Amino acid sequence: MKIMFNKQDLSLPSATDPTLRIRIEGLSAGYAGHPVLHQLSAHIVKLTNTALVGPNGSGKSTLLGVLAGVIQPTAGELEHAGGRPPAFVPQRGAVGDTLPLTVRQTVEMGRWGERGPWRRLTRHDRTAVDTALERLGIADLAARQLGELSGGQRQRALIAQGLAQESDLLLLDEPTTGLDPEARERIAALLTELVADGVTVVHATHDLDAARSADACLLLREGRLVSQGHPEQLLTPSALAHVWQPA
Numbered sequence: 001m002k003i004m005f006n007k008q009d010l011s012l013p014s015a016t017d018p019t020l021r022i023r024i025e026g027l028s029a030g031y032a033g034h035p036v037l038h039q040l041s042a043h044i045v046k047l048t049n050t051a052l053v054g055p056n057g058s059g060k061s062t063l064l065g066v067l068a069g070v071i072q073p074t075a076g077e078l079e080h081a082g083g084r085p086p087a088f089v090p091q092r093g094a095v096g097d098t099l100p101l102t103v104r105q106t107v108e109m110g111r112w113g114e115r116g117p118w119r120r121l122t123r124h125d126r127t128a129v130d131t132a133l134e135r136l137g138i139a140d141l142a143a144r145q146l147g148e149l150s151g152g153q154r155q156r157a158l159i160a161q162g163l164a165q166e167s168d169l170l171l172l173d174e175p176t177t178g179l180d181p182e183a184r185e186r187i188a189a190l191l192t193e194l195v196a197d198g199v200t201v202v203h204a205t206h207d208l209d210a211a212r213s214a215d216a217c218l219l220l221r222e223g224r225l226v227s228q229g230h231p232e233q234l235l236t237p238s239a240l241a242h243v244w245q246p247a
């Protein structure tokens, strides 16, 4: 699927590289009266775990929102190579903490895209929900109210909701924020497993250890791509100092 935004030159060739899951070219996006991403070109390779790294406000969440289709670019080109609609786990879940929902019901909402909110879940839906609960280590919390959970447990429930969507593209905004070291390691291992299972993962992170364990990295600063490549090559002390230096 290829989407063009306010682009004059419609003759731009699409990427023919079959290894690409997403290609973005000259992409600009932001909020009303507040441009954030400026002329960003990058690509996401299929079956990789890609980390979006950059200081606060550099545009990581905005880029994830664009990839998820919830923020419309103002210019440029975004191309998804087939696949299913992405599963997006925003920084603060769309589910309010005060809603009277159990963890299981929260994860079941991940099936709504497939089933609609009012239809009975199929056996396959229930299996997808059970698998997601187990993979996040929260099966024992299934009957608890979301509002009763710790921040880290709630975060895991929201990731499980994303997983239950069974998309081939999982977009996660700071999935390990608020988690203890053991849960962080569990999520890092899970992302690696998901890639092995056929999922392309893109996650925004401030955790440089998590970024270093990714397969690829996009380094952002002030809404622009500074560099893209393997984390070991990109996340050098001098590159990080450059990106984090005050504007």
Ligand SMILES: Nc1ncnc2c1ncn2[C@@H]1O[C@H](COP(=O)(O)OP(=O)(O)OP(=O)(O)O)[C@@H](O)[C@H]1O
Residues within 6 Å of the ligand: 031, 032, 034, 036, 054, 055, 056, 057, 058, 059, 060, 061, 062, 063, 204
């Ligand atoms: N809903 C919004 N309306 C207006 N401006 C916004 C909105 N959300 C974010 N912004 C602004 O867009 C810019 C980029 O924010 P974004 O959340 O994409 O950055 P980020 O790299 O994810 O930051 P962080 O690491 O703090 O999560 C910031 O200047 C922010 O204030």
